Amino acid sequence: MSCRGRFAPSPSGPLHFGSLVAAVGSWLCARHTGGQWLLRMEDLDPPREVPGAAANILATLDAFGMRADAPVLYQSQRRAAYDAAFAVLRVDDHVFPCWCSRSDLAATHGLHRDGRCVTPPTTDRPPAWRLRAPDIDVAFEDAVQGAYRQNLREDVGDFVIRRAKGIYAYQLACVVDDAFQGITEVVRGNDLLDATPRQIWLQRLLGLPTLRYRHLPLALDAQGSKLSKSDGACPVDAARPLPALRRALGFLGVPASDAEQPAELLAHALAHFDPARLPRGAGRHVT
Template sequence: MRYDRHTTPLPLVMMYRGRFAPSPTGSLHFGSLVAALGSWLFARAAGGAWIVRMEDLDREREVAGAAADILATLAAFGLDSDEPVIQQSHRSDLYATALDRLAAASHAYRCWCSRSDLEPFGGIHPRACVAHETSRPPAWRVRVHGETIGFDDAIQGAQTQHLGREVGDFVVWRADAGCAYQLAVVVDDAAQGITDVVRGADLLDSTPRQILLQRLLGLSQPTYAHLPLALGEDRRKLSKHEAALPVEATDPLPALRAALRFLGQPVSDARHHAALLSHAVCEFDARRIPRVSIAPTPFAALRKETC
């Protein structure tokens, strides 16, 4: 069923709401473009909304001007947010309220354990803290018991994770008084009414933790779809720190075509990105998306492609 949000009013709970949530640690690279385009295609094919959120909680890794550059590049590629872009750095009060709820229900506790304290345990926090209280500020961890969290991923299939054995009690508020990713993303997805999360498979392992937090906070669980990762020639995930990889905002067609091919989608011979995207939405089939992460066409070759 197709839904035109401009002509067919439906209750908000029935409307698809997807999002793309980059971190401003560098320019938009091909791997990020794949995630943006994939989430955009899911949303547009469902007749829903696509929202951009800037996840800028890690101020040490943030690159000055990167947020504006990412948004400008997305716009040049025809990928505009349907709603104003929010920044996580402006939402600390919301995250603190969620932490207070977890602590009040004894789901979260203060912890002074450092990474070196946890090394003998494989980095997994044991049932009890192994560090004594020190003068440094504590982090906050969520209690994990014997939960096995399962969910059906729209691309990767059935997933299960035993949180106690594989993760342990995990940090939701850092010792430097900053909200951790797992809590922030859960709070923001709920606040923005996100129904479907489409993102890279590198975050597949984080999803059970987020589902646990959703349950503890009484929040709705979105549907998840984890896209294959674009790998470099060394089979590692493409990184924003590799200077040769930013996509070319002044010439979007080659990278868009490559991203569509990477996602297993048909590519038209349109000579303008708007027509290319329109065709991609009409022909989009999520069943064509591969599960396995692969190396895309070398980016240097993309820039030489004749449009």
């Protein structure tokens, strides 16, 4: 069956190699089935957004030969959809206001497990809103990493879905937008594996379909650290896409070629791509 995949970067800096791996992996998995590949810009958090980063990321993907099958979805324009989902959770009593600070939760290692706020309400600042985490195991079969199970209450606790400043958290926005875009399979980095049970639980509460998931190993530097924008990872060069594209394909275990254009290189990779041969494990060193 064909799938509908997506790549959803945040505009907190230019595209770096770790994100390129996720983009290429999601593109290959969608195209391998004859399906569609979409883009979503996760620009929910203005303080973290770098001016011009969204346009830069889109231009870089275009230079690398990856073009979406629909207009880009911007989360900054989706407030009404998140409000509607939040209203459903509130009516069904799945969420509660919380004034707890990090210091309040220090004794429980930052986890909130009470299903209600244990800090007296205050008018000095608005509350965050948390989703009650039940004492249940959420399990799923990741197509790359295998079986994964997480107890929501013990491993995660009551988690924030709307911050005190009114910004919706990634978990809620991701679930709402995946359903809106008709996504059937999510291919992304292994750093989001432990977020998946929370998203599956939200899908159940909101009556949304549960997706297929593939979590790729993270790209690691020589010291074993994840390559990320927050750590100053070098951006890929849109003016010279072939070297980074070949490295990304090699990282994913896909044969490359001596093609001289990104589109040709991707076409060759797609013809030899087998999702069952994607590398497993938490991370891999970039060579």
